[in-house]
Amino acid sequence: MLVMATAPGKVILLGEHFVVHGGRAISMAIKKYVRVKILESRDYPLEIYYAESGAKANLDSSGNWVTELEPRILEPIRATVTSILDFLGERANLRLEISYGYPTSAGLGSSASLAAALVDGISCFLGHELNKEEVVELASASERIVHGNPSGIDLSTVVAGGVVLFDGSHRTILERISGLDLPLVVGDTLERRSTALLVEGVGVVKTRYPTILEKLREVNDLAVRSAYTSILKKDLETLGDLFNISHGLLRSLGVSTSKLDEMVHAALEEGALGAKLTGAGGGGCMIALVSRGRTRKVIAAIERVGGRGFLSGPDQMGVRSFKQA
Numbered sequence: 001m002l003v004m005a006t007a008p009g010k011v012i013l014l015g016e017h018f019v020v021h022g023g024r025a026i027s028m029a030i031k032k033y034v035r036v037k038i039l040e041s042r043d044y045p046l047e048i049y050y051a052e053s054g055a056k057a058n059l060d061s062s063g064n065w066v067t068e069l070e071p072r073i074l075e076p077i078r079a080t081v082t083s084i085l086d087f088l089g090e091r092a093n094l095r096l097e098i099s100y101g102y103p104t105s106a107g108l109g110s111s112a113s114l115a116a117a118l119v120d121g122i123s124c125f126l127g128h129e130l131n132k133e134e135v136v137e138l139a140s141a142s143e144r145i146v147h148g149n150p151s152g153i154d155l156s157t158v159v160a161g162g163v164v165l166f167d168g169s170h171r172t173i174l175e176r177i178s179g180l181d182l183p184l185v186v187g188d189t190l191e192r193r194s195t196a197l198l199v200e201g202v203g204v205v206k207t208r209y210p211t212i213l214e215k216l217r218e219v220n221d222l223a224v225r226s227a228y229t230s231i232l233k234k235d236l237e238t239l240g241d242l243f244n245i246s247h248g249l250l251r252s253l254g255v256s257t258s259k260l261d262e263m264v265h266a267a268l269e270e271g272a273l274g275a276k277l278t279g280a281g282g283g284g285c286m287i288a289l290v291s292r293g294r295t296r297k298v299i300a301a302i303e304r305v306g307g308r309g310f311l312s313g314p315d316q317m318g319v320r321s322f323k324q325a
């Protein structure tokens with residue numbers, strides 16, 4: 001028997017960084033997936049195999065990794081596996097085959113997706129069914145190792161699916177919309193970065209300019225509220241304007257880069273209704289809201305300035321796992 005666990009990636013539509021400091025944000029699970037095949041390991045307490053690169057890591061019986069991979073990549077996986085086995089009161093030797101269907105370290109939530117797929121998939125493999133809150137709680141052990149002080153928006157989104165209104169002060173989902181069609185162009189700068197370092201940088205801005213950061217957070221929350229209403233009303237023109245405002249706020253925090261700005265401008269010049277960086281910034285990805293008919297032109301414009309573009313819509317289901325014979 002084996003289990004296939006699948007978790008979507010995510011984009012943040014508005015409110016990244018501010019959400020770490022108690023602000024609000026809107027995010028959307030996207031139709032790009034991390035997949036984990038879970039089987040019993042015959043030889044090791046834990047075996048990890050990366051399907052794309054063929055890279056492997058085995059944990060020996062004294063708890064040491066036998067691998068050329070960096071512990072930085074493997075430790076969050078070990079933490080997640082330990083927290084799930086302890087929670088379920090189970091012991092198991094597992095082989096995890098991981099496949100990324102989208103770029104990692106790019107602001108698309110790959111670490112949260114992997115953690116969610118591991119928790120959901122391993123519990124399914126061991127015959128337990130966890131509710132979504134339990135999956136978020138257990139997977140956050142891994143997110144804390146990767147990100148230090150995550151707001152929890154990434155995990156909550158990839159577990160729930162759909163479009164999510166998230167409250168950073170209580171670290172919880174306020175509202176969720178499913179069944180909505182909101183196609184976005186995602187542009188990858190192909191520059192990789194660390195969310196933890198970018199969050200730390202905004203922390204320094206907050207220490208130096210606490211009142212200014214507080215006012216910017218208030219503006220962010222106003223923009224988030226209007227954006228949520230415009231999503232419900234399918235008012236894409238207003239949502240596009242709010243993307244542009246959000247990008248300006250994020251630039252003022254110092255998390256944009258010249259390449260992100262260039263890609264945002266290229267998308268707007270080709271007729272996008274709005275465009276902004278998404279996620280932690282410092283490279284990673286941007287998103288553009290584009291009316292039907294202009295998608296290909298906007299993707300081409302992003303690629304002319306050195307990015308890679310693709311169209312993606314909302315995943316509605318969030319993380320899920322299936323047993324296979």
Ligand code: PMV
Pocket residue numbers: 012015016017018019020106107108109147149150151152153154195199278279280281
């Ligand atoms: O996972 P990323 O790199 O897309 O960033 C997550 C969004 C932040 O607001 C920057 C961090 C957080 O924990 O909310």
